Amino acid sequence: MNTYVWTVTAMDSYPTSPQPDCVFNTHWTCSGTDGTYNASVYTTTAIPYNSAEPYIPYAQLTQAEVLAWVYENGVDKVTVEAAVGQQLANLQNPPVVTLPLPWVVG
Secondary structure: OOEEEEEEEEEEEEOOOOOOOEEEEEEEEEEEEOOOOEEEEEEEEEOOOOOOOOOOOHHHOOHHHHHHHHHHOOOOHHHHHHHHHHHHHHHHOOOOOOOOOOOOOO
């Protein structure tokens, strides 16, 4: 059984506008392991400012809150985990291999 871990690795923010240290972009990874092999996906997600939502000061943000923003802004958790799972499956059973040239001895 595969295990997946989502991690926010960085956040880009505007220093003053529209709110102090307003996050507009997140960097994240989804890492997976099957106990033997490890695989991951790294990317970024834009977070549009929404004045209708309560503003959370930067220092009070939690990883869970930021990941919720990631999922709300177009990242399908199931699809990403499936992609990492496919990487793990390909490590277990490579779909392509490079064999040695048959005329090279050694």
